[in-house]
Amino acid sequence: MTGNGDCGGELVRGPTYAALDLGTNNCRLLVARPTPDGFKVVDAFSRIVRLGEGLAKTGRLNDAAVRRTVDALRVCARKMRRRSVIKARNVATEACRRAENCDAFLSRVRNETGIDLEIISTHEEARLALAGCLPLLVGPERYGFVFDIGGGSTELIWIDLEKVNGEAHSGILGTLSLPVGVVNLAERFGGDRIGHELYEDMIEDVASRLVDFEATYAIASKVAAGEVQMLGTSGTVTTLASVNQGLVRYERSLIDGAYLGRAEAAEINERLAEMNYDERAGVPCIGPERADLVVAGAAILDAIWRTWPVPRLRVADRGLREGILLSLMARSRSHGTAALN
DSSP, rough: OOOEEEESOOOOSSSSEEEEOSSSEEEEEEEEEETTTTTEEEEEEEEEOEEEEEHHHHOOOOHHHHHHHHHHHHEEEEEHHTTTTTEEEEEEEEHHHTTTHHHHHHHHHHHHOOOOOOOOOHHHHHHHHHHGGGOOOOOOOOOOEEEEESOOEEEEEEEEEGBSSBBGGGGGGEEEEEEHHHHHHHHHHHHHHHHHHHHHHHHHHHHHSHHHHHHOOHHHHHHHHOOOOEESSHHHHHHHHHHHHHSOOOOHHHHHHHHHEEEHHHHHHHHHSOOOOOHHHHHHTHHHTTTTTTTHHHHHHHHHHHHHSSEOOOOOOOHHHHHHHHHOOOOOOHHHHHHOO
């Protein structure tokens, strides 16, 4: 699979496919064409829409969040039309799974943008994210621990890499979907200055939800034996990796596949928790859009790392959308609908 490739300029010839991921916090689109070794991205879009803003308190999608999201989806629809997409899969995750008024939202999206959103299960979300990230699990360790910190939930995947046979899901030993993400955790604990004591409370809140998963699979013993490699795919880990590298602006080529040490991340997380919103907003690669959420993401990461203390994790700027694209293209090849150019 190639990188982000050419996302503008001259249109690329050949069949194009699209993957749209509407989460609790972000609306993200990839448009790509098949290549012999995977695919090349020809267009992309990402916007923070905060669809799940206030959802934990009201159980409903609020009007402002819906307007922001529909506006973003209009952009996605235009891009898909412009690129003559032959097959798309447009998925929605935790916010739509939980919202009482989701049916009305889906109808509005269909009527105003032409996009049919598919609400996928937590298991399908984890499977697709793993499929997109699997090429980065290349270490000698037999087991993989993959996590995706989202806006409204966090997906955990425990996998035996020796049992992976063609399809990523063939090696999955267990999955867990925590109903905790950066948006709802920040809404509960605050998004300004957190401080050490409250930050520890956030970590403990998340860590308590991991106890049963550890009891079921005894992952910690495999970690202690040096048999586990860890991979994280989310805005949290890409942001922290960028801060760790001292980037002035985000560069995917430097982050996707990079490693982030536990000790380095813990130091950054504590520092961010002591800052107020404005101070975090001034940190390159965080900015005002992530300043009130990054500490919540850091707390989720620290809870995972304290439960399973792998010395370092691999950072993935890829996941669910890439998994969707790979599955769409594989299905088309098997049916003979799109030859590689």
